[in-house]
Amino acid sequence: MKALEGVKILDFTHVQSGPTCTQLLAWLGADCIKVERPGVGDATRKQLVDVEGADSLYFTMLNHNKRSITLNTKNETGREVLERLVKECDVLVENFAPGALDRMGFSWERIQELNPRMIMASVKGFGPGPYEDCKVYENVAQCTGGAASTTGFLDGPPLVTGAQIGDSGTGLHLALGIVSALFQRETTGRGQKVLAAMQDGVLNLCRVKLRDQQRLQHGPLSEYRQFGQDIPFGEAVPRAGNDSGGGQPGWILKCKGWENDPDAYVYFITQAPAWKKICDVIGKPEWKDDPEYATPPARLDKLTHIFDTIEEWTKTKTKFEVMDICNPLDIPCGPILSMKEIAEEPSLRDTGTVVEVDHPERGKYLSVGCPIKMSDSAVEVERSPLLGEHTIRASGAIGEVTAQAAE
Ligand code: CAO
Secondary structure, eight states: OOTTTTOEEEEEOOTTHHHHHHHHHHHTTOEEEEEEOTTTOSGGGGSSOSSTTSOOHHHHTTOTTEEEEEOOTTSHHHHHHHHHHHHHOSEEEEOOSTTHHHHTTOOHHHHHHHOTTOEEEEEESSOSSTTTTOOOOHHHHHHHTTTGGGSSOTTSOOOOOSSOTTTHHHHHHHHHHHHHHHHHHHHHOOOOEEEEEHHHHHHHHTHHHHHHHHHGGGSOOTTSHHHHTTOOOOSSOOOOTTOOSSSSOEEEEEOTTTTTOTTOEEEEEOOGGGHHHHHHHTTOGGGGTOTTTSSHHHHGGGHHHHHHHHHHHHTTSOHHHHHHHHGGGTOOEEEOOOHHHHHHOHHHHHTTSEEEEEETTTEEEEEEOOSOOOTTSOOOOOOOOOTTTTOBOSTTOOOSSOOBOOO
16 A cells, blocks of 8 residues: 555656656655657657667656656547546646647646546746746756855855756645645545746745845844855845855865865864864864854854864864764764765665666666655655557557557
8 A cells, every 4th residue: 555546647747847746656656647749758768868779867767656658639539538538537747838738728627627626736937927938947947946046156156056956846846736635635526726836946945045135134144154254245145155054054174085086075064052072073172161262153253264173174084084973972064975975875775765776778777766755655666667658559448547549
């Protein structure tokens, strides 16, 4: 028994944002039927190809535990099959460009006519407003949602982050909307429309920066390093480099080997309750009782000097040695792990966070498993489907997937 067993999803998603949502739902037990264009499929199948002739990792890593049918929604037979699927399924998930579903003849009104219990869930770049008709990709969302303007160093340009907060982040938001709508349907008997806009999703994840925007009206942001460097604040939240987002100052510090290893760094947090232990560890016991250093407010205008001093100590240790010394003392810190280190980390394999999957075209590959662990709904990661693998081609046949060739 899985949490979402019995839930049938008509998966009209492509690229990244929508597929991350439906992959999660499939991992939680939903039957996810991915509808793709005959002969072409999801564009990511053939993007960033590393093994000639095989579905790309881009596709395989976003479409586990799904079935695939091919269907041309622009011909009569295809539309008939799609109507049947709309009647049979609980949720339709899509992330087409604005208006594409309407142009196919499947407006929200039409879907409600066909199946009033249907939940129609969409990812779009923007919510209603001046940009609602725009096509949007990850980095556009990062830029319009407040992430890029607040990421990077003070003297550099805005930066996007490697974490796919626009695509995968919005997929997560949408998944929560879908399960909530399924829950509400238990009471109302009705489906509903669920929208997750990428700009909104990114802004939700940048909530602390909107907090700081308002704090700015009452004075400089004292936990930002520029405060201690006497660099004036402007009208908007500045880029904060590696400053900690919360009230506990932190920074990325060099560790032993940093000259040759780009990831020989540690994130080090000078959490107030751990201050005295930090002073002992770094060989500055006199700071414990010095009024210039003893309290968090006294330290705020000296963060650069404090972190430079801590770095003198971290440079004598590897990032893992820093962890081994600091963790027992409750000093919060974390090594900067490379993707190579993460891929090879046995504990992540043990928990199913990193999994090895076998694929008929490409052989074995690594993927990120389900990040949500539930005690009563175990996840077995299954390979992504080949294009149209579950299409039933016999004319008139109504199989499990109820798909007829409509190519
Ligand atoms: N049969 C027939 N036609 C199909 C089909 C099928 N099974 N599946 C899709 N199509 C058609 C659509 O109907 C659409 O046709 P029209 O333009 O004639 O209506 C067409 O394929 C292309 O759809 P699209 O415009 O969504 O695709 P695109 O590659 O041009 O744009 C993207 C991609 C992602 C920019 C756009 O879909 C979008 O903005 N989506 C919303 C935001 C989003 O999710 N972005 C994240 C993407 S991940 O980085």
